[in-house]
Amino acid sequence: MKHVSSMDAAKTIVQRYLASHEDGQYTWRPFVKRGIYRREDYRYHADLQSLLPSAPLGSYSYIWGVYPSTGETTLRFALIPYGPVKIYVNGALVGESDIFSERYRSKQIFELPMKKGLNDLVLLCENTNGGFGCEFGTWVGKLDYYFLMPSLYSEMEGLCYSVAQETLLETLTLESLHSLDWYPERPELLGESVDLTSIFPDAKEGQCAVLATSFTLEKDLWCTFRSNARLFLDELPVEGSLELQAGRHTLLLHARIESPVTLEVLNAKTNDVIEVSNPVLPGSYPYRYLIAGPFDARPDVYSLQYTKPFSTANGEDFWHLEGEDTYLRMYNDNPLFGHWNYPLGVTLYGLVETERMLCSSDPSLAYRIAQYLENHIQASLDSYAYAMWDKEHLGGSTAVHHLMTSLDSLDDCGSFASTVLEVGKDHELHGFEEIIEVVRTYISKIQPRLSDGTFFRTGLMHEFHENTMWVDDLYMSVPFLIRYSLYAKDDSYLEDAINQFFGFAKYLYMEEEGLMSHVYDFERNIATLIPWGRGNGWALFSLSELLMVLSEDHPKRKKLLTFFRSLSEGFIRHQDEEGMFHQVLDMESSYQESSCTAMAACAFSRGVRRGWYENPEPYREGCVKACDGLKKKAIDSDGHVHGVCRGSEFSCSRHYYAEQLLPRLDDTHGIGIILLALCEGEKLA
Incomplete structure (x- = not known):
């Protein structure tokens, strides 16, 4: 993409992204x-x-x-x-x-x-x-x-x-x-009645259940209802015959568990049977009912939802289906809607900053971004309670919130939670407090640390990461700690963020190069000594996040500014003629990598605009060149993003990074940070 403004380039990315992902929903x-x-x-x-x-x-x-x-x-x-x-x-x-x-x-x-x-x-x-x-x-x-x-x-x-x-x-x-x-043996579901005792074998005498089903009418019709259960049609009690409008109708049955439940819905004039079907599952499935229970008394049947567990006589539960040990289960098959992971945390951060930049110049696109942000994040918040129930009751692995339900690393939680707090500044989000506290507790009290309080990785399901420290974790922790400190009005979290930089530098900073090693391996007591582009980008960008909120008179600000300048200098000496930085920063033969180029552009712009550099001109030029390079090399006319390294493991060989850790089209490790870079380029201009 050549000869366009930074915001026009950002709009092209956003329009493609939203067209593909703004209508996401869950699957059952x-x-x-x-x-x-x-x-x-x-x-x-x-x-x-x-x-x-x-x-x-x-x-x-x-x-x-x-x-x-x-x-x-x-x-x-x-x-x-x-x-x-x-x-x-x-x-x-x-x-x-x-x-x-x-x-x-x-x-x-x-x-x-x-x-x-x-x-x-x-x-x-x-x-x-x-x-x-x-x-x-x-x-x-x-x-x-x-x-x-x-x-x-x-x-x-x-x-x-x-x-x-x-x-x-x-x-x-x-x-x-x-x-x-x-x-396993398949349940027989074709009977006229539903045996609730097979679904709730431990139910006590007098307890009841709620069944939900639905039917569709092609035209307005008089319908007759016959059942041994109490019926509610579209939230109103019903018995006998009713004239109904064309469309889909939801029927709830309140029934005693000890008696098989029967239901007939008939055309009142012809006595033809109107088939009922599951309210959530597609018609290809044979299950006709969603079933909740047991309840000691008739529950508020209208409060039972399809995305959250509910209280029963036996504690928290979710919908059952006909047949023993058979449940309705939620899945998220849309890779970029409603998920909670660290690349999407950065993506949504880029989107919210783009929305802010477009509020006056393109309010309609800004509104679409806002709707997507609120829908995506709210879906993540609303599904958390279900996901925790799913983990406890259905085997341990979930298809919704698979990271937060198996929380054992900063990757799982910090980036997205930071973005929730950022988006929550100017968007209406409901019920985020619980999950934010889960993240706060994990990062502050559970995440493994060295004796000096520095984060490292151990005790993970991903055994390859055992006993290591990753420069990436500066971004997975620091931005959240900063925003939580402001949210909770508690400076201890900000101090924790500050101290992480000194702890990580002790193990990963390569002073002669002015760059960070990607990983320190405590099993072998060695740093990999590979200046991976995005890893250094995480460090420099996260440090800019910290400096933006740190008071001018903070006693550690001067040392952090010195570190920021050193990393910036180490970075900029490797910028190529096209404005790009490379997958391995000091290996010119490695490919031009878009996400680290964008992170450098962001940090350079912030440093110039806020007076962090003693000599700002090289960094002003570096930001402009990086944004121009991204528009020429990383963004095409359809809004696709190129040259973004996929998620990494680590190695002591630079050839792993250059030859095996290859770029992917439209990888979310790069979309959001490129949007942030384009916004920063616009602010600098």
Whole structure:
């Protein structure tokens, strides 16, 4: 994108982003808490010796699931075998366990080929006296991808497994797979009544339940209702016959648990049956009702929602479906709506600053941004209570708030919570206090620290990060501590933020280069000595966040300003002729990386505008060049963002960063910070 203003470039990015993601919503699916489903480590556990206790040694079982892919790609897949396992994708053998992983039950990583659309994953497991079955799924803790059961199970989450087989199928086709008998057993749902005792087997005499269903009329019609339950139609009590308008209607049934519930909705003139269907699930699912209970007395039936748990006689609960151990479950299949993660925290920060810049020049686009921000963040806030219930009751891994429900790192919480507080300054957000306090408690009291109070990483589900310190964590902690300090009017959190910079510098600052090493590894007591671009960007940008709020007379301000100038000098000496910075800052042959270029532009602009530099002109020019470079190299005419490094691991080799840690199109690690850079460039101009 050439020869456009910074704000025009920002508007192009925002318009594309909103067009793709502003209409996000949650997905609901049935879930049966039996058989093979994800557990707290986010992997599927298939102990076939327990699931098939009568299977003879030497027999086999097939495990079958479906993975929906948005395009042709590979899926990184972990296998921890208990015995011999072969992996098939769409009928082709793509991997198998080895004797070492079988003996030690150690992790093997495979890249599974995926076509666009539905992909059939089949694991063939052999029963040996060493073990039978496997664990499988995500290669690293808390990645929230999941498998669906095949169509014979209505595509709910999980995998089915076959009855033990003495002989193998000659070929793996859908026809041959359908010829087998499968577990878990599928509930029979076609009866005229609903047996509530199978859903609430421990209910006491006299307790009741609420059932929700719906139906659609093509035209205005007189309808007759017959049921042994008390009925509420569109929130009003109903019995006998009513004239109803065309459209969708919701019917609530209040019923005693000890009696099977019956319901008929009829065309009053013809006596034809009007079919009822689930109020939330698509019509492809056989479940007709949502069911809540048990209740000691008739609840306020209108207060029961589809996104939050509610109180019952047995404590907090969520909607059940017909059948034993069957639940309605929430999923977030839209990658950029309603999620809570650190790249989206930065993305929304960039959007809110762009909205502020556009309020007078383009109020209609500013309003769209505001609506998206409020809808996205409010969805994240409103779904937190459900997610915590889901974690406790449905196996431990969630498909909503998978980070906050498995909170064990600054990555999980700080960036997005900081943005919630930032957006909350000039937007109406409801109920953010609880989750903000969870984040505050985690960062201040639970997150591991060295003896001097500096954050480091240990005790994580992601074992590769064990006993390390990452420069990234300055951004994952400091901006939140700053904003929480202002929110709570408590300077202790600001002091914590200040001290983090000195603690991180002790281990990561490379004085001769004026740059930060990406990671310090306490296992080997070494710093990686790689000046990764975005890692240094996190440090410089976070320091600018701190200096913006730190009082002029603070006793540590002078040392922080010296550090800011040193990092800025270390950065700017590596800016190339096109204004860009590189993936490894001092490795010119590494690719031009957009997110670190944007972070440098932000920090340079703030430093110039606020008088932090003794000689501001090189940084004024550096910001202008960086913004021009981003417009030419990183943003195309359709608003796509290029050249943003994906999320990283770490290495002591710069070739990992330059050759393996490659850029992705429209990666959220870069969208928001580029918007912030363009806003800062406009302010500087």
